[in-house]
Amino acid sequence: MSSQNILQRASELKLMEREADAETREVKSAAVPVSSLFGGEEYVKVKKTDWNKIVNIFHKAVKQNHLVEKYEKKMAGLEKQIDALNDQMEKLKRFVESRGLGEAIAEYLKSLAPKSIKQRLKEAKAVAVEQSRQRAGNIRRMSEKEKYQGQEL
Numbered sequence: 001m002s003s004q005n006i007l008q009r010a011s012e013l014k015l016m017e018r019e020a021d022a023e024t025r026e027v028k029s030a031a032v033p034v035s036s037l038f039g040g041e042e043y044v045k046v047k048k049t050d051w052n053k054i055v056n057i058f059h060k061a062v063k064q065n066h067l068v069e070k071y072e073k074k075m076a077g078l079e080k081q082i083d084a085l086n087d088q089m090e091k092l093k094r095f096v097e098s099r100g101l102g103e104a105i106a107e108y109l110k111s112l113a114p115k116s117i118k119q120r121l122k123e124a125k126a127v128a129v130e131q132s133r134q135r136a137g138n139i140r141r142m143s144e145k146e147k148y149q150g151q152e153l
Contacts, residue, residue: 027054 030050034043046054096102115123 023057027057 027050031044031046034045036043096105
């Protein structure tokens with residue numbers, strides 16, 4: 001991650017923290033403390049609309065926690081897979097180096113690269129020239145055959 005991305009992410013987190021603090025203060029101000037009849041724990045009285053808001057926020061928080069857990073598990077699995085692939089890549093590199101196949105693989109990869117229109121035209125011309133040579137050779141052979149067969153008769 002680049003430093004710019006880290007700074008951007010940090011500023012986003014600060015903004016989210018400020019928004020959460022504002023909502024928390026709003027919910028706290030809506031609650032009215034009520035003393036217990038039996039002298040035990042203090043209770044809070046809240047309007048029904050504020051209560052629904054608190055329940056919705058709690059629901060979203062629980063859902064988000066479940067998503068975070070799910071994606072953390074998924075990321076752990078993907079990190080294991082990345083490690084396994086990196087190990088395979090290192091083994092493959094050592095194999096290629098031990099067999100001296102570096103140049104052959106490089107040439108093969110170059111052949112897979114997309115070709116420009118000029119390269120395609122050049123290859124097509126080369127194929128056409130080769131085909132015309134083969135045709136000319138076939139025509140010469142056919143004419144020589146005909147001459148030979150004409151001489152036999």
